[in-house]
Amino acid sequence: MYRERPAGFARAVLWTSTTTAGAAPTRVLPDGCVDLLWSSRSGLVVAGPDRTAHLAGGGPAERWVGLRLPPGTGPAVLGVPAVELRDRRVPLADLWGDRDAARLAALAEANPVAALTEIAVRRLRAAGGPDPLGARVAAALAGGATVAATAAEAGLAPRALHRRCRHLFGYGPKTLARILRMGRALALARAGTPLAEVAAHCGYADQAHLTRDVRDLAGVPPTALLPR
Structure with missing residues (x-):
């Protein structure tokens, strides 16, 4: 429970x-x-x-x-x-x-x-509270921003953003973006959106790309993570 x-x-x-x-x-x-x-x-x-x-x-x-x-x-x-x-x-x-x-x-x-x-x-x-960069970067990547755009918005060079992300999140911005995108995709799918529409909305090339990415991160395809 x-x-x-x-x-x-x-x-x-x-x-x-x-x-x-x-x-x-x-x-x-x-x-x-x-x-x-x-x-x-x-x-x-x-x-x-x-x-x-x-x-x-x-x-x-x-x-x-x-x-x-x-x-x-x-x-x-x-x-x-x-x-x-x-x-x-x-x-x-x-x-x-x-x-x-x-x-x-x-x-x-x-x-x-x-x-x-x-x-x-x-x-x-x-x-003194969490580093405000963490919330800014996570929000940008969760919203679908590219790593380059996120670095520019934060006023950091890409390598500097990568170092800060490893400190704050445990991995670089590309990995964080994939993980957050999977979370968005699964939330939409669990709400009833067809997987093909989920893939298009979340920036995957197609449904097959969504399935491969979820399987890589979660160990199972997206259909195994949806309510029966």
Whole structure:
């Protein structure tokens, strides 16, 4: 069972998930986000930005509480470049040391939602908020802007944009653009738009191009990700 709601700050999202023993793994699609997690089995964990789908669950029963930080916000909260967390699940103690992590873990055991929110709000305040470039770049690429146009709008050379994107998002702007475009495409398809129209609207060459790109990022074709 999965539920989510706005966290009330920085466009972050709080979510909860409970899995039963032996349930089929859940396919978590890449979205450019970093998640701060609490697990009833693993404690506090950071999920870095993924380049391809991550299969979660499939083992013993487990309860999860997560705080999904929007693209570009993770480094301000966690204090490390997103590229160092790419495609990884890292115990929080490995990032912040055992003493701090142990104190936060005790808080999370009592109230994981409050603990994750308190951690993120306090760290964001100390960092002076997220780098505003992250939201600008993510919005431009999500809207279909080219990498060249995004770099020009940000006042950066393409190589400088690439470096900043690796720090903020975990990968370069081309990869981020593909991931965000897949998210737009799947949202339209799940709302009932035929895949051929989705492909044209989102800038794919054709439906076959959409299918190849989704399969490359998600591991399955788009039809496998739509409601039955």
